[in-house]
Amino acid sequence: MKLYLINGLVIDCVSDNLQPRPAAVTIEAGRIAGIDPPQLVHLPAEGMVINLGGAYLLPGLWDVHCHPSGMVDPDEYSYFQSEAECTLLAVRNTTAALRAGITALRSVAEVNFIDVALRETYAGRHPAGLWRKGYEDKPLIGPRLFCAGPALSITGGHGSQGRVEPRYTSLVIEADGPDEIRKAARTCIKMGVDWIKLFITGGISGKRESMYEIQMTPAEIEAACEVAHHKGLKVTAHTGCAEAAKIGIRAGLDCIEHGYQLDDEACELMVEYEVYYCPTISVTQDEAYLRRWEWPEDSIRRALAGAELHRQSFQRALKAGVKMVNGADLNPIADTAVPEIEWVVKGGMSPAQALIASTRHPAEMCGVADSLGTVEVGKLADLIAVRENPLENISTLREVKLVLKEGQVVVNGFPTEFSIPTGS
Numbered sequence: 001m002k003l004y005l006i007n008g009l010v011i012d013c014v015s016d017n018l019q020p021r022p023a024a025v026t027i028e029a030g031r032i033a034g035i036d037p038p039q040l041v042h043l044p045a046e047g048m049v050i051n052l053g054g055a056y057l058l059p060g061l062w063d064v065h066c067h068p069s070g071m072v073d074p075d076e077y078s079y080f081q082s083e084a085e086c087t088l089l090a091v092r093n094t095t096a097a098l099r100a101g102i103t104a105l106r107s108v109a110e111v112n113f114i115d116v117a118l119r120e121t122y123a124g125r126h127p128a129g130l131w132r133k134g135y136e137d138k139p140l141i142g143p144r145l146f147c148a149g150p151a152l153s154i155t156g157g158h159g160s161q162g163r164v165e166p167r168y169t170s171l172v173i174e175a176d177g178p179d180e181i182r183k184a185a186r187t188c189i190k191m192g193v194d195w196i197k198l199f200i201t202g203g204i205s206g207k208r209e210s211m212y213e214i215q216m217t218p219a220e221i222e223a224a225c226e227v228a229h230h231k232g233l234k235v236t237a238h239t240g241c242a243e244a245a246k247i248g249i250r251a252g253l254d255c256i257e258h259g260y261q262l263d264d265e266a267c268e269l270m271v272e273y274e275v276y277y278c279p280t281i282s283v284t285q286d287e288a289y290l291r292r293w294e295w296p297e298d299s300i301r302r303a304l305a306g307a308e309l310h311r312q313s314f315q316r317a318l319k320a321g322v323k324m325v326n327g328a329d330l331n332p333i334a335d336t337a338v339p340e341i342e343w344v345v346k347g348g349m350s351p352a353q354a355l356i357a358s359t360r361h362p363a364e365m366c367g368v369a370d371s372l373g374t375v376e377v378g379k380l381a382d383l384i385a386v387r388e389n390p391l392e393n394i395s396t397l398r399e400v401k402l403v404l405k406e407g408q409v410v411v412n413g414f415p416t417e418f419s420i421p422t423g424s
């Protein structure tokens with residue numbers, strides 16, 4: 001059955017100069033089959049019609065720095081949760097994100113490859129074999145996932161939490177030296193990841209470390225990049241300081257996460273090597289969030305102390321023309337992905353740039369720009385609609401009224417009609 005979205009204003013995110021245009025969108029077999037001027041659309045006798053009533057239709061949003069089962073726990077209780085508990089957290093987190101209009105996620109450190117399992121489930125590939133027959137008409141609907149599984153960290157590095165040993169699950173694989181890094185990267189690839197994630201510096205939530213200290217050697221980073229690139233996969237890295245960013249870029253990184261401190265040379269190298277930047281700016285800017293979720297006081301102090309430097313680094317990268325992608329690195333994803341978009345606008349991005357960094361750029365970075373990231377004929381119908389123009393008020397993304405994943409209606413707050421052929 002075809003789906004028709006009528007009386008909408010399309011923001012397609014195709015070019016950098018975004019302008020809403022009146023259009024009717026036809027969806028068939030999960031893909032956009034037509035984008036036509038309203039007066040040229042003739043609704044057939046059969047189909048589903050959603051009247052957008054002047055709302056704005058745009059690509060589904062992406063959050064490209066998330067940890068589906070992860071939360072900062074002041075009592076470190078989460079390090080003693082079972083894999084089953086973590087999985088349930090991840091399912092709740094990701095399905096809620098989809099209902100908020102986040103149609104695609106990049107998971108960049110997740111325990112026990114839970115993200116890979118969810119990717120397969122949401123794509124309809126799990127369960128498989130004979131068991132699949134029982135669930136073909138009962139899919140578990142969630143966002144698209146691009147996965148890194150556990151991150152690779154040095155022994156005692158970021159993500160290890162010092163002397164606190166996880167009882168059942170671990171966010172990282174500890175490895176030292178190029179050979180151990182190669183083996184850990186190959187293990188992740190064996191388990192089905194799309195990305196390799198490295199912790200190459202300390203961070204905000206680490207124990208006995210600085211946000212800016214370098215923890216991984218050039219040879220270790222090169223080893224991970226070599227293994228991943230030979231398989232056609234990409235590598236991203238948690239990166240706190242400019243020197244680490246420069247080492248990582250020259251070693252082959254495809255994306256820099258956080259960039260708490262970046263200088264002009266680092267930004268110029270990102271442009272030269274076409275390395276993406278995911279600033280996760282809200283992790284140092286949003287003090288209200290940190291206190292609401294009871295982050296440890298030492299982590300809050302560390303985040304706020306680095307807030308101005310982080311903001312300056314973001315603005316330096318923006319001015320240099322570094323290609324940006326948006327991700328919050330905060331949970332729940334449904335409550336933090338859009339505030340991250342608001343924070344990058346506060347930091348100097350235009351609403352148009354922020355939308356592109358949340359749609360087209362992530363699709364390009366993840367290698368799926370041929371099917372996702374923009375509203376174009378032939379692409380998968382991962383779409384959202386909002387009442388107000390996000391180019392004028394980016395916060396309207398907080399109130400998503402329509403969510404489609406591959407043409408399937410997940411959320412709909414608009415009038416809907418079903419037409420059935422005469423004689424049926």
